[in-house]
Amino acid sequence: MQHGNLRMSLPEGWSDATQIVAVGPMEKGFRSSLAVSSEPSAPRESLAQHAARVLPMLNKVTEQFQLVSEGPATFGTQNGFLREYTHVARGVKLAQLQFYVMSGGLVHTFTYTQLAERMAMSRPTAEKLFASVFLGNAPVATPMSPRIRPKGVHFRFMRSIAA
Numbered sequence: 001m002q003h004g005n006l007r008m009s010l011p012e013g014w015s016d017a018t019q020i021v022a023v024g025p026m027e028k029g030f031r032s033s034l035a036v037s038s039e040p041s042a043p044r045e046s047l048a049q050h051a052a053r054v055l056p057m058l059n060k061v062t063e064q065f066q067l068v069s070e071g072p073a074t075f076g077t078q079n080g081f082l083r084e085y086t087h088v089a090r091g092v093k094l095a096q097l098q099f100y101v102m103s104g105g106l107v108h109t110f111t112y113t114q115l116a117e118r119m120a121m122s123r124p125t126a127e128k129l130f131a132s133v134f135l136g137n138a139p140v141a142t143p144m145s146p147r148i149r150p151k152g153v154h155f156r157f158m159r160s161i162a163a
Contacts, residue, residue, distance in 0.1 A: 020036040022034045032125070036111075039107055041102055041107045051100055063088045064087055069084045075133070076131030079101075082098070093116040095119035097130075101133065
């Protein structure tokens with residue numbers, strides 16, 4: 001399993017179900033969000049086929065599901081499949097954009113969530129997020145400069161603890 005610089009070995013039969021979630025600023029009591037999940041792609045399955053396969057489950061687990069649109073889409077350098085739909089959660093009507101991208105034997109699902117009445121206004125934000133996606137090897141971390149150490153961290157004490 002890997003997320004950022006975290007790496008873990010999983011026992012036989014386990015799979016990585018890591019989800020990454022980013023939240024936007026609070027606006028009228030609601031925060032838009034972007035959730036990212038990945039799963040192994042089915043052999044010889046296209047993105048459109050994957051999207052079609054998960055649609056019935058999506059319809060089943062969301063209240064008042066309504067498909068708005070779906071089809072091939074490109075954001076930045078990523079070619080994928082985009083689905084837009086609305087549903088109700090806890091009495092609030094939400095809109096979601098799901099952008100599916102296939103890479104390295106995985107299907108990555110990027111789900112942007114916003115209040116339904118604000119989706120048209122915030123769609124450019126979702127599209128910028130999707131366009132910023134980079135799928136490849138993680139960049140090598142560089143050591144923290146001594147000039148930008150977090151306040152209150154005293155490295156001389158850390159050396160004695162580690163010894």
